[in-house]
Amino acid sequence: MTWTLFELLLQASLMTIFVSVTSIFLGLAFAIGLSAMRMSGAAPLVWFARIFISFFRGVPLLVQLLLIFNLLPAIGLSLSSLTTALIGLSLCTAAYQAENLRGGFEGVPRGLIESAEMAGLSPVQSFIWIRTPIALRLTFPALVNEAILILKSSSLVSVVGLIELTKMAQNLAASTYMPLPIFASAGLIYLAINWIVAIAGRRAEIALPGLPAK
Amino acid sequence: MTQPAISVRNVSKRFGETLVLKDINLEVPRGQVSCLIGPSGSGKSTLLRCMAFLEEASAGMIEIEGEPLGFSEKDGKRRRQTPGELRKTRSKIGMVFQQFNLWPHMTALGNVSMALRRVRRLSRKEAEERAMAQLVKVGLEARAGHYPSQLSGGQQQRVAIARALALEPTIMLFDEPTSALDPELTGEVLNVMRALASEGMTMVVVTHEIGFAASVGNNVCFLDHGQLLFHDTPETVFAAPRHPRLEQFLDTYLDRGAQMLR
Numbered sequence: 228m229t230w231t232l233f234e235l236l237l238q239a240s241l242m243t244i245f246v247s248v249t250s251i252f253l254g255l256a257f258a259i260g261l262s263a264m265r266m267s268g269a270a271p272l273v274w275f276a277r278i279f280i281s282f283f284r285g286v287p288l289l290v291q292l293l294l295i296f297n298l299l300p301a302i303g304l305s306l307s308s309l310t311t312a313l314i315g316l317s318l319c320t321a322a323y324q325a326e327n328l329r330g331g332f333e334g335v336p337r338g339l340i341e342s343a344e345m346a347g348l349s350p351v352q353s354f355i356w357i358r359t360p361i362a363l364r365l366t367f368p369a370l371v372n373e374a375i376l377i378l379k380s381s382s383l384v385s386v387v388g389l390i391e392l393t394k395m396a397q398n399l400a401a402s403t404y405m406p407l408p409i410f411a412s413a414g415l416i417y418l419a420i421n422w423i424v425a426i427a428g429r430r431a432e433i434a435l436p437g438l439p440a441k
Numbered sequence: 442m443t444q445p446a447i448s449v450r451n452v453s454k455r456f457g458e459t460l461v462l463k464d465i466n467l468e469v470p471r472g473q474v475s476c477l478i479g480p481s482g483s484g485k486s487t488l489l490r491c492m493a494f495l496e497e498a499s500a501g502m503i504e505i506e507g508e509p510l511g512f513s514e515k516d517g518k519r520r521r522q523t524p525g526e527l528r529k530t531r532s533k534i535g536m537v538f539q540q541f542n543l544w545p546h547m548t549a550l551g552n553v554s555m556a557l558r559r560v561r562r563l564s565r566k567e568a569e570e571r572a573m574a575q576l577v578k579v580g581l582e583a584r585a586g587h588y589p590s591q592l593s594g595g596q597q598q599r600v601a602i603a604r605a606l607a608l609e610p611t612i613m614l615f616d617e618p619t620s621a622l623d624p625e626l627t628g629e630v631l632n633v634m635r636a637l638a639s640e641g642m643t644m645v646v647v648t649h650e651i652g653f654a655a656s657v658g659n660n661v662c663f664l665d666h667g668q669l670l671f672h673d674t675p676e677t678v679f680a681a682p683r684h685p686r687l688e689q690f691l692d693t694y695l696d697r698g699a700q701m702l703r
Contacts, residue, residue, distance in 0.1 A: 229447075254697075260702070336540075336542075337539050338538055338542040339542050339544055339545075341495055341536075341538070341542065342536070342538060342542035342543075342544070342601075342604075343544075344495070345493060345531065345534070345535070345536040345605075346496075346556035346604070346605075347528055347531065347532055347556050347560040347606065347608065348555075348556065348559060348560060349524065349528070352559050357544055357560060360546045361544070361545065361546060364545075364546060378619065436545075436588045436590075438548065438628065439491065
Protein backbone atom coordinates (compact mmCIF):
# COMPACT_ATOMS: atom_id res chain seq x y z
CA MET A 228 0.00 0.00 0.00
CA THR A 229 1.70 3.15 -1.17
CA TRP A 230 0.87 6.78 -0.75
CA THR A 231 0.13 7.01 -4.48
CA LEU A 232 -2.54 4.32 -4.19
CA PHE A 233 -4.05 6.03 -1.16
CA GLU A 234 -4.07 9.32 -3.02
CA LEU A 235 -5.99 7.70 -5.87
CA LEU A 236 -8.54 6.46 -3.36
CA LEU A 237 -8.85 9.93 -1.84
CA GLN A 238 -9.37 11.46 -5.27
CA ALA A 239 -12.08 8.93 -6.05
CA SER A 240 -13.74 9.67 -2.71
CA LEU A 241 -14.28 13.22 -3.94
CA MET A 242 -16.59 11.73 -6.57
CA THR A 243 -18.37 9.74 -3.84
CA ILE A 244 -18.88 12.93 -1.85
CA PHE A 245 -20.01 14.91 -4.90
CA VAL A 246 -22.55 12.29 -5.98
CA SER A 247 -23.89 11.82 -2.45
CA VAL A 248 -24.19 15.47 -1.53
CA THR A 249 -25.83 16.39 -4.81
CA SER A 250 -28.28 13.49 -4.53
CA ILE A 251 -29.18 14.31 -0.95
CA PHE A 252 -30.09 17.89 -1.81
CA LEU A 253 -31.81 17.03 -5.10
CA GLY A 254 -33.64 14.28 -3.24
CA LEU A 255 -34.67 16.71 -0.52
CA ALA A 256 -36.11 19.10 -3.09
CA PHE A 257 -38.02 16.23 -4.74
CA ALA A 258 -39.19 15.00 -1.35
CA ILE A 259 -40.64 18.41 -0.48
CA GLY A 260 -42.37 18.40 -3.86
CA LEU A 261 -43.75 14.90 -3.21
CA SER A 262 -45.00 16.02 0.22
CA ALA A 263 -46.73 19.01 -1.36
CA MET A 264 -48.39 16.69 -3.88
CA ARG A 265 -49.49 14.31 -1.16
CA MET A 266 -51.03 17.14 0.85
CA SER A 267 -52.54 18.94 -2.14
CA GLY A 268 -55.74 16.93 -1.96
CA ALA A 269 -55.77 16.61 -5.77
CA ALA A 270 -56.26 12.89 -6.47
CA PRO A 271 -53.86 12.55 -9.46
CA LEU A 272 -51.03 14.27 -7.56
CA VAL A 273 -51.68 12.26 -4.42
CA TRP A 274 -51.60 9.01 -6.39
CA PHE A 275 -48.50 9.98 -8.33
CA ALA A 276 -46.67 10.66 -5.06
CA ARG A 277 -47.86 7.40 -3.51
CA ILE A 278 -46.87 5.25 -6.48
CA PHE A 279 -43.54 7.04 -6.83
CA ILE A 280 -42.69 6.50 -3.18
CA SER A 281 -43.74 2.86 -3.08
CA PHE A 282 -41.79 2.08 -6.26
CA PHE A 283 -38.54 3.72 -5.22
CA ARG A 284 -38.73 2.36 -1.70
CA GLY A 285 -39.70 -1.11 -2.82
CA VAL A 286 -37.18 -1.81 -5.59
CA PRO A 287 -33.51 -2.28 -4.64
CA LEU A 288 -31.31 0.66 -5.58
CA LEU A 289 -28.99 -1.63 -7.54
CA VAL A 290 -31.89 -2.81 -9.70
CA GLN A 291 -33.08 0.81 -10.13
CA LEU A 292 -29.65 1.89 -11.31
CA LEU A 293 -29.42 -0.98 -13.80
CA LEU A 294 -32.94 -0.22 -14.99
CA ILE A 295 -32.17 3.45 -15.57
CA PHE A 296 -28.83 2.59 -17.15
CA ASN A 297 -30.46 0.21 -19.64
CA LEU A 298 -33.83 1.85 -20.04
CA LEU A 299 -32.78 5.37 -20.98
CA PRO A 300 -30.58 4.39 -23.95
CA ALA A 301 -33.41 2.10 -25.10
CA ILE A 302 -35.71 5.09 -25.44
CA GLY A 303 -33.01 7.07 -27.18
CA LEU A 304 -31.61 9.04 -24.26
CA SER A 305 -27.94 8.51 -23.77
CA LEU A 306 -26.77 9.92 -20.49
CA SER A 307 -23.35 9.93 -18.91
CA SER A 308 -22.73 7.53 -16.06
CA LEU A 309 -22.55 10.52 -13.70
CA THR A 310 -26.03 11.74 -14.71
CA THR A 311 -27.43 8.22 -14.45
CA ALA A 312 -25.97 7.83 -10.98
CA LEU A 313 -27.36 11.18 -9.85
CA ILE A 314 -30.84 10.38 -11.18
CA GLY A 315 -30.90 6.95 -9.57
CA LEU A 316 -29.61 8.04 -6.18
CA SER A 317 -31.67 11.19 -5.90
CA LEU A 318 -34.96 9.57 -6.90
CA CYS A 319 -34.35 6.76 -4.45
CA THR A 320 -33.48 9.05 -1.55
CA ALA A 321 -36.40 11.34 -2.48
CA ALA A 322 -38.81 8.49 -1.72
CA TYR A 323 -37.23 7.81 1.68
CA GLN A 324 -36.97 11.49 2.55
CA ALA A 325 -40.61 12.04 1.60
CA GLU A 326 -41.57 9.36 4.10
CA ASN A 327 -39.40 10.97 6.78
CA LEU A 328 -40.92 14.36 6.04
CA ARG A 329 -44.42 12.96 6.32
CA GLY A 330 -43.86 12.50 10.04
CA GLY A 331 -42.47 16.03 10.25
CA PHE A 332 -45.43 17.60 8.49
CA GLU A 333 -47.82 15.68 10.72
CA GLY A 334 -45.87 16.97 13.72
CA VAL A 335 -46.44 20.65 12.91
CA PRO A 336 -48.88 21.79 15.59
CA ARG A 337 -52.31 22.68 14.21
CA GLY A 338 -52.23 26.03 16.02
CA LEU A 339 -49.18 27.21 14.06
CA ILE A 340 -51.03 26.62 10.81
CA GLU A 341 -54.10 28.42 12.20
CA SER A 342 -52.01 31.44 13.17
CA ALA A 343 -50.57 31.49 9.64
CA GLU A 344 -54.09 31.34 8.26
CA MET A 345 -55.19 34.22 10.49
CA ALA A 346 -52.15 36.25 9.38
CA GLY A 347 -53.53 36.00 5.85
CA LEU A 348 -51.02 33.52 4.44
CA SER A 349 -52.36 31.40 1.59
CA PRO A 350 -52.03 27.60 1.88
CA VAL A 351 -49.03 27.71 -0.47
CA GLN A 352 -47.34 30.48 1.54
CA SER A 353 -48.06 28.60 4.73
CA PHE A 354 -46.49 25.47 3.19
CA ILE A 355 -43.36 27.35 2.11
CA TRP A 356 -42.76 29.62 5.09
CA ILE A 357 -44.28 27.78 8.03
CA ARG A 358 -44.89 24.07 7.52
CA THR A 359 -41.80 23.07 5.53
CA PRO A 360 -39.20 24.80 7.74
CA ILE A 361 -40.77 23.31 10.86
CA ALA A 362 -41.11 19.84 9.32
CA LEU A 363 -37.44 20.00 8.25
CA ARG A 364 -36.35 20.89 11.76
CA LEU A 365 -38.44 18.11 13.25
CA THR A 366 -36.97 15.53 10.88
CA PHE A 367 -33.42 16.84 10.78
CA PRO A 368 -31.88 13.83 12.59
CA ALA A 369 -33.54 11.53 10.05
CA LEU A 370 -32.07 13.65 7.26
CA VAL A 371 -28.54 13.21 8.66
CA ASN A 372 -29.19 9.48 8.91
CA GLU A 373 -30.35 9.40 5.31
CA ALA A 374 -27.21 11.31 4.23
CA ILE A 375 -25.06 8.60 5.82
CA LEU A 376 -27.08 5.83 4.15
CA ILE A 377 -26.76 7.54 0.77
CA LEU A 378 -23.00 7.97 1.19
CA LYS A 379 -22.73 4.22 1.66
CA SER A 380 -25.28 3.39 -1.06
CA SER A 381 -23.30 5.51 -3.48
CA SER A 382 -20.88 2.57 -3.70
CA LEU A 383 -23.55 0.89 -5.86
CA VAL A 384 -23.26 3.46 -8.64
CA SER A 385 -20.05 1.73 -9.72
CA VAL A 386 -22.36 -0.59 -11.74
CA VAL A 387 -23.16 2.23 -14.15
CA GLY A 388 -19.47 2.79 -14.74
CA LEU A 389 -18.84 5.77 -12.49
CA ILE A 390 -15.43 5.71 -10.85
CA GLU A 391 -16.00 6.57 -7.25
CA LEU A 392 -14.35 5.25 -4.12
CA THR A 393 -15.56 1.64 -4.32
CA LYS A 394 -14.96 1.29 -8.06
CA MET A 395 -11.49 2.75 -7.69
CA ALA A 396 -10.73 0.33 -4.87
CA GLN A 397 -11.89 -2.58 -7.02
CA ASN A 398 -9.74 -1.42 -9.93
CA LEU A 399 -6.66 -0.93 -7.76
CA ALA A 400 -7.17 -4.25 -6.00
CA ALA A 401 -7.39 -6.01 -9.35
CA SER A 402 -4.27 -4.38 -10.74
CA THR A 403 -2.06 -4.56 -7.64
CA TYR A 404 -3.22 -7.88 -6.14
CA MET A 405 -3.42 -6.19 -2.73
CA PRO A 406 -7.15 -6.30 -1.99
CA LEU A 407 -6.86 -6.31 1.78
CA PRO A 408 -5.03 -3.00 2.43
CA ILE A 409 -6.89 -1.29 -0.39
CA PHE A 410 -10.41 -2.25 0.74
CA ALA A 411 -9.44 -1.56 4.36
CA SER A 412 -8.33 1.94 3.32
CA ALA A 413 -11.54 2.49 1.35
CA GLY A 414 -13.56 1.39 4.38
CA LEU A 415 -11.65 3.79 6.60
CA ILE A 416 -12.29 6.65 4.19
CA TYR A 417 -16.04 5.92 4.22
CA LEU A 418 -15.94 5.75 8.00
CA ALA A 419 -14.11 9.08 8.25
CA ILE A 420 -16.53 10.85 5.91
CA ASN A 421 -19.58 9.55 7.76
CA TRP A 422 -18.04 10.41 11.09
CA ILE A 423 -17.66 14.00 9.92
CA VAL A 424 -21.25 14.02 8.60
CA ALA A 425 -22.55 12.72 11.94
CA ILE A 426 -20.64 15.31 13.97
CA ALA A 427 -21.59 18.16 11.66
CA GLY A 428 -25.20 16.98 11.81
CA ARG A 429 -25.23 17.01 15.59
CA ARG A 430 -23.66 20.47 15.67
CA ALA A 431 -26.21 21.79 13.19
CA GLU A 432 -29.05 20.24 15.16
CA ILE A 433 -28.02 22.14 18.27
CA ALA A 434 -27.53 25.38 16.35
CA LEU A 435 -30.91 25.23 14.61
CA PRO A 436 -33.09 27.71 16.42
CA GLY A 437 -36.48 26.97 17.76
CA LEU A 438 -38.34 23.70 17.59
CA PRO A 439 -42.03 23.82 18.45
CA ALA A 440 -42.60 23.20 22.14
CA LYS A 441 -43.57 19.62 22.86
CA MET B 442 -77.89 52.45 15.23
CA THR B 443 -74.39 52.00 13.87
CA GLN B 444 -73.37 48.77 12.31
CA PRO B 445 -71.95 46.26 14.80
CA ALA B 446 -68.36 45.05 14.45
CA ILE B 447 -69.49 41.44 14.51
CA SER B 448 -72.98 40.14 14.22
CA VAL B 449 -73.77 36.53 14.99
CA ARG B 450 -77.15 35.39 13.76
CA ASN B 451 -78.74 32.06 14.66
CA VAL B 452 -75.40 30.30 14.81
CA SER B 453 -75.36 26.65 15.76
CA LYS B 454 -72.39 24.33 15.77
CA ARG B 455 -72.46 20.59 15.91
CA PHE B 456 -69.54 18.22 16.44
CA GLY B 457 -71.00 14.92 15.28
CA GLU B 458 -73.97 14.29 17.53
CA THR B 459 -73.16 16.98 20.10
CA LEU B 460 -74.62 20.41 19.72
CA VAL B 461 -71.94 22.74 21.11
CA LEU B 462 -73.55 26.04 20.12
CA LYS B 463 -77.31 26.43 20.17
CA ASP B 464 -78.80 29.20 18.08
CA ILE B 465 -76.54 32.02 19.24
CA ASN B 466 -77.50 35.61 18.49
CA LEU B 467 -75.06 38.31 19.45
CA GLU B 468 -73.95 41.71 18.27
CA VAL B 469 -70.49 42.90 19.19
CA PRO B 470 -70.47 46.70 19.24
CA ARG B 471 -67.56 48.62 17.79
CA GLY B 472 -64.91 50.07 20.02
CA GLN B 473 -65.92 47.99 23.00
CA VAL B 474 -64.57 45.03 24.92
CA SER B 475 -66.88 42.04 25.00
CA CYS B 476 -65.93 39.20 27.31
CA LEU B 477 -67.21 35.67 26.86
CA ILE B 478 -67.28 33.81 30.14
CA GLY B 479 -68.69 30.50 31.23
CA PRO B 480 -67.66 27.05 32.44
CA SER B 481 -65.34 24.79 30.43
CA GLY B 482 -67.16 23.16 27.57
CA SER B 483 -69.78 25.88 27.46
CA GLY B 484 -68.84 26.66 23.85
CA LYS B 485 -67.25 30.07 24.39
CA SER B 486 -64.01 29.21 22.58
CA THR B 487 -65.95 27.54 19.78
CA LEU B 488 -68.04 30.69 19.37
CA LEU B 489 -64.92 32.83 19.20
CA ARG B 490 -63.33 30.45 16.67
CA CYS B 491 -66.49 30.67 14.58
CA MET B 492 -66.03 34.46 14.57
CA ALA B 493 -62.65 33.85 12.87
CA PHE B 494 -63.97 31.02 10.70
CA LEU B 495 -61.46 28.65 12.27
CA GLU B 496 -64.59 26.62 12.99
CA GLU B 497 -67.42 26.54 10.52
CA ALA B 498 -70.82 27.18 11.99
CA SER B 499 -73.21 24.34 11.09
CA ALA B 500 -76.02 26.85 10.67
CA GLY B 501 -76.47 30.61 10.81
CA MET B 502 -74.42 33.54 9.60
CA ILE B 503 -71.61 35.64 10.98
CA GLU B 504 -70.89 39.08 9.62
CA ILE B 505 -67.78 41.15 10.17
CA GLU B 506 -68.60 44.84 9.79
CA GLY B 507 -71.51 43.90 7.58
CA GLU B 508 -69.49 41.50 5.39
CA PRO B 509 -70.42 37.82 5.56
CA LEU B 510 -67.61 35.63 6.91
CA GLY B 511 -66.89 32.22 5.41
CA PHE B 512 -70.33 31.74 3.92
CA SER B 513 -72.33 33.98 1.64
CA GLU B 514 -76.08 33.91 1.59
CA LYS B 515 -77.91 33.93 -1.69
CA ASP B 516 -81.61 33.16 -2.13
CA GLY B 517 -81.65 31.80 1.40
CA LYS B 518 -78.86 29.30 0.64
CA ARG B 519 -75.43 29.26 2.23
CA ARG B 520 -72.48 29.10 -0.13
CA ARG B 521 -68.88 28.69 0.97
CA GLN B 522 -66.76 31.73 0.13
CA THR B 523 -63.70 31.43 -2.06
CA PRO B 524 -60.37 31.52 -0.18
CA GLY B 525 -59.83 35.04 -1.51
CA GLU B 526 -63.18 36.33 -0.22
CA LEU B 527 -62.54 34.70 3.14
CA ARG B 528 -59.05 36.21 3.42
CA LYS B 529 -60.42 39.66 2.62
CA THR B 530 -63.04 39.58 5.37
CA ARG B 531 -60.63 37.92 7.76
CA SER B 532 -58.05 40.65 7.26
CA LYS B 533 -60.14 42.82 9.59
CA ILE B 534 -59.59 40.33 12.40
CA GLY B 535 -56.53 39.76 14.56
CA MET B 536 -56.45 36.58 16.61
CA VAL B 537 -54.56 35.75 19.79
CA PHE B 538 -54.46 32.11 20.87
CA GLN B 539 -54.23 30.41 24.22
CA GLN B 540 -51.02 28.62 23.18
CA PHE B 541 -49.54 31.79 21.55
CA ASN B 542 -48.82 29.84 18.35
CA LEU B 543 -45.71 31.79 17.49
CA TRP B 544 -43.69 30.24 14.67
CA PRO B 545 -40.76 28.66 16.48
CA HIS B 546 -38.24 29.02 13.66
CA MET B 547 -38.51 32.81 13.51
CA THR B 548 -37.42 35.51 15.92
CA ALA B 549 -39.95 37.78 17.59
CA LEU B 550 -39.29 40.35 14.87
CA GLY B 551 -39.59 37.66 12.20
CA ASN B 552 -42.96 36.55 13.59
CA VAL B 553 -44.33 40.08 13.61
CA SER B 554 -42.95 41.09 10.19
CA MET B 555 -43.75 37.79 8.39
CA ALA B 556 -47.21 38.65 7.05
CA LEU B 557 -46.22 42.26 6.36
CA ARG B 558 -43.58 40.93 3.99
CA ARG B 559 -45.31 37.93 2.47
CA VAL B 560 -48.95 39.06 2.46
CA ARG B 561 -48.69 42.84 2.34
CA ARG B 562 -45.55 42.60 0.18
CA LEU B 563 -43.68 45.34 2.01
CA SER B 564 -39.92 45.55 1.64
CA ARG B 565 -37.96 43.84 4.36
CA LYS B 566 -36.87 47.18 5.77
CA GLU B 567 -40.33 48.66 5.95
CA ALA B 568 -41.88 45.48 7.31
CA GLU B 569 -39.28 45.27 10.05
CA GLU B 570 -39.72 48.94 10.95
CA ARG B 571 -43.46 48.48 11.37
CA ALA B 572 -42.94 45.23 13.25
CA MET B 573 -40.50 46.95 15.57
CA ALA B 574 -43.05 49.69 16.27
CA GLN B 575 -45.50 47.00 17.38
CA LEU B 576 -42.87 45.34 19.58
CA VAL B 577 -42.22 48.74 21.19
CA LYS B 578 -45.93 48.98 21.87
CA VAL B 579 -45.96 45.72 23.81
CA GLY B 580 -42.68 46.65 25.50
CA LEU B 581 -40.53 43.97 23.87
CA GLU B 582 -38.23 45.89 21.51
CA ALA B 583 -35.26 44.54 23.46
CA ARG B 584 -36.35 40.98 22.68
CA ALA B 585 -36.80 41.46 18.92
CA GLY B 586 -33.98 39.06 18.05
CA HIS B 587 -35.07 36.30 20.44
CA TYR B 588 -36.71 33.09 19.34
CA PRO B 589 -39.99 32.08 20.99
CA SER B 590 -38.21 29.35 22.95
CA GLN B 591 -36.02 32.05 24.52
CA LEU B 592 -39.01 34.06 25.76
CA SER B 593 -41.27 33.61 28.77
CA GLY B 594 -44.90 32.71 28.20
CA GLY B 595 -46.03 36.26 28.93
CA GLN B 596 -43.48 37.66 26.49
CA GLN B 597 -44.52 35.15 23.84
CA GLN B 598 -48.14 36.17 24.21
CA ARG B 599 -47.20 39.86 23.92
CA VAL B 600 -45.29 39.08 20.71
CA ALA B 601 -48.38 37.24 19.48
CA ILE B 602 -50.47 40.35 20.20
CA ALA B 603 -47.93 42.51 18.35
CA ARG B 604 -48.04 40.06 15.42
CA ALA B 605 -51.81 40.40 15.19
CA LEU B 606 -51.72 44.20 15.59
CA ALA B 607 -49.09 44.63 12.87
CA LEU B 608 -51.73 43.80 10.26
CA GLU B 609 -53.88 46.68 11.54
CA PRO B 610 -57.05 44.75 12.27
CA THR B 611 -60.17 46.57 13.41
CA ILE B 612 -61.23 43.68 15.63
CA MET B 613 -59.09 41.61 17.98
CA LEU B 614 -60.18 38.18 19.15
CA PHE B 615 -58.53 36.68 22.23
CA ASP B 616 -58.98 32.98 22.98
CA GLU B 617 -58.15 32.50 26.67
CA PRO B 618 -55.00 34.59 26.25
CA THR B 619 -53.76 34.07 29.80
CA SER B 620 -54.88 30.50 30.50
CA ALA B 621 -51.50 28.99 29.61
CA LEU B 622 -49.58 31.47 31.77
CA ASP B 623 -48.31 31.41 35.33
CA PRO B 624 -50.35 33.78 37.47
CA GLU B 625 -47.28 35.99 37.75
CA LEU B 626 -47.09 36.44 33.97
CA THR B 627 -50.81 37.00 33.50
CA GLY B 628 -50.62 40.63 34.59
CA GLU B 629 -48.23 41.79 31.85
CA VAL B 630 -50.51 40.38 29.15
CA LEU B 631 -53.65 41.85 30.73
CA ASN B 632 -51.91 45.24 30.93
CA VAL B 633 -51.22 45.18 27.19
CA MET B 634 -54.85 44.25 26.58
CA ARG B 635 -56.05 47.02 28.88
CA ALA B 636 -53.97 49.57 26.96
CA LEU B 637 -55.41 48.27 23.71
CA ALA B 638 -58.95 48.59 25.08
CA SER B 639 -58.33 52.17 26.14
CA GLU B 640 -57.33 52.99 22.56
CA GLY B 641 -60.79 51.97 21.49
CA MET B 642 -59.97 48.64 19.82
CA THR B 643 -62.95 46.36 19.35
CA MET B 644 -62.10 43.26 21.37
CA VAL B 645 -63.77 39.93 22.01
CA VAL B 646 -62.11 38.08 24.86
CA VAL B 647 -62.78 34.54 25.99
CA THR B 648 -61.46 34.51 29.51
CA HIS B 649 -61.49 32.96 32.94
CA GLU B 650 -60.22 36.23 34.37
CA ILE B 651 -63.49 37.37 35.93
CA GLY B 652 -61.73 40.42 37.35
CA PHE B 653 -60.62 41.49 33.88
CA ALA B 654 -64.12 40.93 32.50
CA ALA B 655 -65.61 43.01 35.29
CA SER B 656 -63.14 45.87 35.15
CA VAL B 657 -62.24 46.17 31.44
CA GLY B 658 -65.24 44.60 29.74
CA ASN B 659 -68.03 46.76 28.39
CA ASN B 660 -70.15 43.69 27.86
CA VAL B 661 -70.13 40.32 29.54
CA CYS B 662 -71.66 37.34 27.78
CA PHE B 663 -72.32 34.22 29.81
CA LEU B 664 -72.44 30.91 27.98
CA ASP B 665 -73.56 27.61 29.42
CA HIS B 666 -74.05 24.31 27.59
CA GLY B 667 -73.80 26.00 24.22
CA GLN B 668 -76.41 28.63 25.01
CA LEU B 669 -75.89 32.32 25.41
CA LEU B 670 -77.75 32.71 28.70
CA PHE B 671 -77.47 36.49 28.90
CA HIS B 672 -75.26 39.41 28.02
CA ASP B 673 -75.15 42.83 29.55
CA THR B 674 -72.80 45.36 31.09
CA PRO B 675 -70.60 43.93 33.85
CA GLU B 676 -72.32 46.23 36.38
CA THR B 677 -75.65 44.59 35.65
CA VAL B 678 -74.32 41.06 35.24
CA PHE B 679 -72.27 40.95 38.41
CA ALA B 680 -74.65 43.01 40.56
CA ALA B 681 -76.91 41.10 42.94
CA PRO B 682 -79.28 39.46 42.41
CA ARG B 683 -77.27 37.45 39.95
CA HIS B 684 -78.56 34.90 37.52
CA PRO B 685 -78.62 31.58 39.44
CA ARG B 686 -76.38 29.81 36.90
CA LEU B 687 -73.81 32.62 37.09
CA GLU B 688 -74.00 32.49 40.88
CA GLN B 689 -73.22 28.77 40.75
CA PHE B 690 -70.35 29.36 38.29
CA LEU B 691 -68.82 32.08 40.45
CA ASP B 692 -69.17 29.86 43.53
CA THR B 693 -67.17 27.00 42.02
CA TYR B 694 -64.75 29.61 40.72
CA LEU B 695 -64.21 31.02 44.19
CA ASP B 696 -64.09 27.53 45.66
CA ARG B 697 -61.21 26.67 43.40
CA GLY B 698 -59.34 29.68 44.69
CA ALA B 699 -60.15 28.82 48.26
CA GLN B 700 -59.01 25.23 47.91
CA MET B 701 -55.58 26.38 46.93
CA LEU B 702 -55.27 28.16 50.26
CA ARG B 703 -56.08 25.11 52.35
